[in-house]
Amino acid sequence: GNSVTQMEGPVTLSEEAFLTINCTYTATGYPSLFWYVQYPGEGLQLLLKATKADDKGSNKGFEATYRKETTSFHLEKGSVQVSDSAVYFCALNAGGGNKLTFGTGTQLKVEL
Amino acid sequence: GAVVSQHPSWVICKSGTSVKIECRSLDFQATTMFWYRQFPKQSLMLMATSNEGSKATYEQGVEKDKFLINHASLTLSTLTVTSAHPEDSSFYICSAIDSGQPDNEQFFGPGTRLTVL
Numbered sequence: 001g002n003s004v005t006q007m008e009g010p011v012t013l014s015e016e017a018f019l020t021i022n023c024t025y026t027a028t029g030y031p032s033l034f035w036y037v038q039y040p041g042e043g044l045q046l047l048l049k050a051t052k053a054d055d056k057g058s059n060k061g062f063e064a065t066y067r068k069e070t071t072s073f074h075l076e077k078g079s080v081q082v083s084d085s086a087v088y089f090c091a092l093n094a095g096g097g098n099k100l101t102f103g104t105g106t107q108l109k110v111e112l
Numbered sequence: 113g114a115v116v117s118q119h120p121s122w123v124i125c126k127s128g129t130s131v132k133i134e135c136r137s138l139d140f141q142a143t144t145m146f147w148y149r150q151f152p153k154q155s156l157m158l159m160a161t162s163n164e165g166s167k168a169t170y171e172q173g174v175e176k177d178k179f180l181i182n183h184a185s186l187t188l189s190t191l192t193v194t195s196a197h198p199e200d201s202s203f204y205i206c207s208a209i210d211s212g213q214p215d216n217e218q219f220f221g222p223g224t225r226l227t228v229l
Contacts, residue, residue: 004155036220043116043205043220044156089155098144098209098216102155 002027006090006103013080013110021075021106023064023090031094033057033066033073038087038105047075047088080110115139116208118221125196126229132192133224135206141186142208146218147179150203162189186211196228 007022025031032051036044048057053068062077073090090103115138125131135145143164148156160181161169168181178200180192189208193200203225207218 041222043222044207045220046217097161098218099146099158099161100156100218101158104153104155 002031002092002094002101004090004092004101004103006088006106008104009087009107011106011108013108015082015110015112016079017110019075019077019080019084019108021088021090021108023073023075023103025071025073025090025092027071027092027094027101029094030068031092033064034091034093034100035062035064035073035075036089036091036102038089040086044089080108082110082112084108085110114210114217114219116206116219116221118204118206118224120224121222122225122227124227124229127197128195130192130194131196131226132190133204133206133226135189135191135208135221137187137208137210137219140208140210140212140219142189143186143211145183145189145206145208147181147189147191148205148207150205150223156205159191193226196226198228201226201228 003026034049035047037047038044048059050057050066056065064075087105087107089105091100117136119134145162147159150156159174162183164183170176183189205223207220
């Protein structure tokens with residue numbers, strides 16, 4: 001079946017540090033890949049997505065590249081801010097039907 | 113735009129009672145909504161797909177008679193946990209797809225914390 005594996009958190013960084021949150025997946029066919037962010041007290045929001053191999057999704061300074069050869073979709077940001085503190089979920093959609101398979105989420109804490 | 117609300121945000125109930133959770137799309141119409149369940153430090157698990165005007169589609173292992181889903185309008189889906197027990201305590205999250213947009217992006221509600229005593 002389909003599955004998503006994310007690095008465990010929490011990840012604690014100082015402001016302006018470089019961020020990487022690893023995500024790997026197992027899926028049949030060619031899934032679409034997503035990163036969602038959940039700020040405290042709010043619902044999940046789509047951060048970025050990629051629909052085919054070698055695509056790069058980007059938004060708000062975050063980037064992730066769809067790597068078919070390593071079945072990965074790692075999230076990166078060059079310089080994090082305190083306001084980036086949130087839980088980040090990697091997800092995939094495979095086989096149609098709009099069903100999403102989520103990773104366990106990674107909590108990011110950014111400190112001054 | 114694309115706001116999804118859930119009510120209540122949290123609820124505590126006694127074992128054996130039923131609890132209804134509402135999911136509303138506030139500024140768009142949604143023929144398709146989804147219900148997820150999330151345990152602490154675990155991923156969101158899809159429970160069922162809610163289709164306006166028709167029966168919900170449940171994922172394998174989810175009891176349809178225990179988790180009743182009604183999607184009677186284009187802006188409202190309800191999840192009723194019947195005869196709730198402590199093991200049903202969890203965080204329930206809904207999402208909705210904007211019927212008027214082509215990309216099928218899911219917009220998520222803030223979740224409902226259910227505690228069964």
